[in-house]
Amino acid sequence: MNDAMLAIRAARVADAPILCAAERETxxxxxxxxxxPDELCEDAFARRIEELASAGSYLVAERDGAIVGHALLERAGPQAALAHVRSLTIVVHPGHTGQGIGTALMRALLDWARANRHVERIELRVRETNAAAIHLYGKCGFTEETRFRHRLKLADGRYLDDIGMACFPRESRP
Ligand SMILES: CC(C)(COP(=O)(O)OP(=O)(O)OC[C@H]1O[C@@H](n2cnc3c(N)ncnc32)[C@H](O)[C@@H]1OP(=O)(O)O)[C@@H](O)C(=O)NCCC(=O)NCCS
Structure with a gap:
């Protein structure tokens, strides 16, 4: 992909409907x-963007003026003891995966984290079958910490494990 066509910027409240629709479809x-899908509502997206975007930890990727992905880091909990921990969400919008957009969003978020001395640990959970995401996280310095066996039960009765991964942006630069 031609990176010159891809721009990463802070999310805006007006982006909420597009981001919400993309997460619903995903x-x-x-x-x-x-x-x-029903748990994802535009108001919740707008509130989260308002909370995070001014600090710079809610990003969107735009190609040719259209939003093609988003990624955010949010506090892992309100407790003071968790103030150094951020939880990561990333979604490259349907039809745009496999073109380097996830990599660009992760790099930008990790740059933000490295520039923010309060952020020491970033964590996430990923389904065991999500090979693209697991590869991307590994490439960006995340390592597996734990496996939540049968944490998901699909509509057809199959179980999936969730994998807990984390990275320490102040300690490593892959
Ligand atoms: C997972 C996701 C964020 C990856 O973003 P992306 O833009 O598709 O990924 P990129 O194009 O930047 O590729 C990242 C790497 O994954 C690799 N990859 C892509 N598909 C893969 C697959 N099925 N298995 C293994 N690796 C894969 C690419 O080759 C690339 O590796 P490289 O840089 O070493 O060559 C994106 O696919 C997505 O948003 N999926 C839907 C939502 C989701 O699953 N979010 C994560 C929930 S935990």
């Missing part, structure tokens, strides 16, 4: 995002 594929 969540319909079993074994991708855990959220149910």
């Amino acid at each position: 969540a319909r594929v079993p074994g991708r995002l855990v959220s149910l």
Whole structure:
């Protein structure tokens, strides 16, 4: 992909409907995002963008003026003891995967984290079948910490494990 065509910028509240629609569509594929399509509402997206975008930890990727992906780091919990931990979400929008957009979003988020001295640990959970995501996270310095056996049960009765991964942006630069 020609990187010159791809821009990474802070999300805006006005982006909420597009980001919400993309997550809804992605969540319909079993074994991708855990959220149910009905749980994803535009108001929740707008609120989260408002909370995070001014600090710079909610990003969108734009190609030729159209949003093609988003990624965010949010606090892992309100507790003071978790203030150094961020939880990662990344979604390259349907039809745009496999073109380097996920890599560009991860690089930009990790640059943000390295520039923010309060962020020491980034964590995530990924389904065991999501080979593209596991590869991307490994490439960006995440390592597997734990496996949540049969954490997901699909509509057809099959189980999937969730893999817990983390990286320490102040300690490593892959
Ligand atoms: C997972 C996701 C973020 C990856 O982003 P992407 O833009 O598709 O990934 P990129 O094009 O940047 O490719 C990243 C790497 O994964 C590799 N890859 C792609 N598909 C793969 C697959 N099925 N198996 C293994 N590796 C794969 C690419 O070759 C590339 O590796 P390289 O840089 O070493 O050559 C994206 O596919 C996505 O958003 N999927 C739907 C939502 C989702 O699953 N989010 C994560 C939930 S935990």
